[in-house]
Amino acid sequence: MTDMKTWGIILHGGAGNIADEWKDRAREGCLAALEAGRTILLSGGSALDAAEAAVRALEDDDAFNAGYGSVLNTDGDAEMDAAVMDGETLNIGAVGAVMGVRHPVSVARLMLTERPTLLVAGGARRFAEAKGAELCDPAEMVAPRRKESFERDVQANAHDTVGCVALDMNGHVAVATSTGGLSGKMPGRVGDAPLPGCGFLADDQIGGLAFSGHGEFISRTALAARLLTNIPVMGPQRACDEATKYMTSRVGGEVGGIVLDKSGRVGWSHESRDFAVAFATSRDPEPKAYMTKSE
Numbered sequence: 001m002t003d004m005k006t007w008g009i010i011l012h013g014g015a016g017n018i019a020d021e022w023k024d025r026a027r028e029g030c031l032a033a034l035e036a037g038r039t040i041l042l043s044g045g046s047a048l049d050a051a052e053a054a055v056r057a058l059e060d061d062d063a064f065n066a067g068y069g070s071v072l073n074t075d076g077d078a079e080m081d082a083a084v085m086d087g088e089t090l091n092i093g094a095v096g097a098v099m100g101v102r103h104p105v106s107v108a109r110l111m112l113t114e115r116p117t118l119l120v121a122g123g124a125r126r127f128a129e130a131k132g133a134e135l136c137d138p139a140e141m142v143a144p145r146r147k148e149s150f151e152r153d154v155q156a157n158a159h160d161t162v163g164c165v166a167l168d169m170n171g172h173v174a175v176a177t178s179t180g181g182l183s184g185k186m187p188g189r190v191g192d193a194p195l196p197g198c199g200f201l202a203d204d205q206i207g208g209l210a211f212s213g214h215g216e217f218i219s220r221t222a223l224a225a226r227l228l229t230n231i232p233v234m235g236p237q238r239a240c241d242e243a244t245k246y247m248t249s250r251v252g253g254e255v256g257g258i259v260l261d262k263s264g265r266v267g268w269s270h271e272s273r274d275f276a277v278a279f280a281t282s283r284d285p286e287p288k289a290y291m292t293k294s295e
């Protein structure tokens with residue numbers, strides 16, 4: 001059985017090329033979001049609350065491609081994907097291509113107790129409205145930064161999706177993801193971030209994980225399913241290395257992944273220039289943030 005004092009949280013702020021002028025902001029943003037989740041865990045709160053709180057903080061920060069900082073589709077709109085998974089019940093809530101909600105991750109959290117696992121576009125927004133989630137004009141989710149750098153983002157294939165895995169002191173694991181997807185994507189496109197077995201998974205019996213990167217490549221290799229089953233065999237770090245390398249060698253693309261297992265061990269790796277990651281665990285409680293594995 002898991003030690004009752006074991007806890008952990010790991011999050012990422014995206015894999016790819018983080019522009020130099022945004023690196024300090026990304027590091028600070030990751031640490032601030034980590035603190036939001038860590039505080040909840042240390043006060044005995046749930047992994048679900050911690051993962052949601054961390055991702056909400058990242059969604060408010062335009063250093064990241066999620067919520068307010070979402071990259072734009074070819075219409076210039078921020079269409080967002082998000083998911084939450086509860087490792088105790090294996091319940092999943094997810095939204096895809098939703099516009100005009102302030103915190104897609106919280107709409108996904110509200111979906112956890114609903115029968116459908118995924119709602120998209122107008123249906124997701126109607127659900128958010130019915131549940132009293134915070135709505136806004138879709139234009140309010142278009143950050144000036146993203147308008148200004150649209151062409152550059154498309155060229156750079158900017159992807160700085162966010163994700164968080166948390167383990168609480170009751171041994172429960174939760175994962176949350178949120179993204180604007182890929183810059184210049186087709187309207188209506190849904191990536192890997194709201195698809196279980198692709199961009200994320202959580203199971204109290206093993207642990208949890210989330211990916212960032214080229215969603216179609218992550219989905220085509222069912223990367224989260226592969227990684228989850230390898231965690232007990234290889235341990236979190238080797239399993240994460242194996243998954244990211246497998247994807248790029250099998251189908252190409254860029255990817256970064258984070259893992260936290262049920263005993264509070266972390267793993268992270270990326271096949272991309274940069275990967276913004278932060279973590280703290282009962283094994284290593286001092287918060288740490290890295291912009292790349294080679295730091």
Ligand code: SD4
Nearest residue numbers: 159160161181191213215
């Ligand atoms: C997607 N995986 O929608 C996401 C993109 C991403 O940082 O990681 N962006 O394909």
